Amino acid sequence: MPIKDSELILNPDGSIYHLNLKPDHIAHTIIFVGDPDRVPLITKHFDVIEFETQKREFKTQTGRYKGKRLSVISTGIGCDNIDIVLNELDALVNIDLKTKTIKQDHTALNIIRIGTSGTLQKKIPVDAFLLNTHAIEFSGLFHSYISNKISNLDIEKAFVAHTKWHSEKANPVVVNSSKRLEKQFESDRTFKGMTGTANGFYGPQGRFLRLQLQDDGLNDKMASFEYEGLQVTNLEMETAAIYGLSKLLGHHAISLSAIIANRALATFSKDPEAAMEKLICYTLEKL
Numbered sequence: 001m002p003i004k005d006s007e008l009i010l011n012p013d014g015s016i017y018h019l020n021l022k023p024d025h026i027a028h029t030i031i032f033v034g035d036p037d038r039v040p041l042i043t044k045h046f047d048v049i050e051f052e053t054q055k056r057e058f059k060t061q062t063g064r065y066k067g068k069r070l071s072v073i074s075t076g077i078g079c080d081n082i083d084i085v086l087n088e089l090d091a092l093v094n095i096d097l098k099t100k101t102i103k104q105d106h107t108a109l110n111i112i113r114i115g116t117s118g119t120l121q122k123k124i125p126v127d128a129f130l131l132n133t134h135a136i137e138f139s140g141l142f143h144s145y146i147s148n149k150i151s152n153l154d155i156e157k158a159f160v161a162h163t164k165w166h167s168e169k170a171n172p173v174v175v176n177s178s179k180r181l182e183k184q185f186e187s188d189r190t191f192k193g194m195t196g197t198a199n200g201f202y203g204p205q206g207r208f209l210r211l212q213l214q215d216d217g218l219n220d221k222m223a224s225f226e227y228e229g230l231q232v233t234n235l236e237m238e239t240a241a242i243y244g245l246s247k248l249l250g251h252h253a254i255s256l257s258a259i260i261a262n263r264a265l266a267t268f269s270k271d272p273e274a275a276m277e278k279l280i281c282y283t284l285e286k287l
Ligand SMILES: O=P(O)(O)O[C@H]1O[C@H](CO)[C@@H](O)[C@H]1O
Pocket: 033, 034, 035, 076, 077, 078, 114, 115, 116, 117, 201, 236, 237, 238
């Protein structure tokens, strides 16, 4: 049975709805960034750019770096965008867009996020590199899918108990990175730990400007949480959705962050652009 036109939406030129891409426009190793302006900061290191397009916040450039075909895609901010990006990228490789039927042979993508993040741990300095082995999702995205196979119930239960998680918030879901990509991208330059993937930058990350927070001790409780040596190291807004949807769809994902804020020390990087450029060079070297 073909997938219905209202579910798998194509543009008049046959490209997929939001990303504006056709299957041959993308490489099978894809770098995700949040900011569309970060895409050329990565592809300026490429030997050649063979394709580019942009629709809304989703900018894609595909080319070659040291002979290897790579795509770089901006996802914008947040897990709702990751739901779009991962479902549409998966459709490009695992659904025949002409017949709208699922292909017999599955293609697994390698997805590497290069992002910015704030750490909760005093010991992690600004401008450090952080690799997330785990991510805890707070937005409730996974509750829309059958996702119990990818969650880590014991860590989730311990986290809910430790933080006294408010019962009206979505139950947090803990998901893992790709072990293979973790090995490829880790080094003595990378801190490691679990990111909290927040569904906002201000209140959901414990930032207080004018609005009262539901739990102004939450960041401290997250920072002091520990499960068999695993700590919540940082907060950002996409990684858990990338890890969880990649696992559900059969892709491999890793997330690397340049730490631009230390929330425990209330400090911010003096030169976030330089920190990002260093992380981009580090990631490309490891590819
Ligand atoms: O630097 P990027 O990739 O955008 O990532 C981080 O920065 C944004 C918030 O400023 C969020 O998207 C967060 O995850």
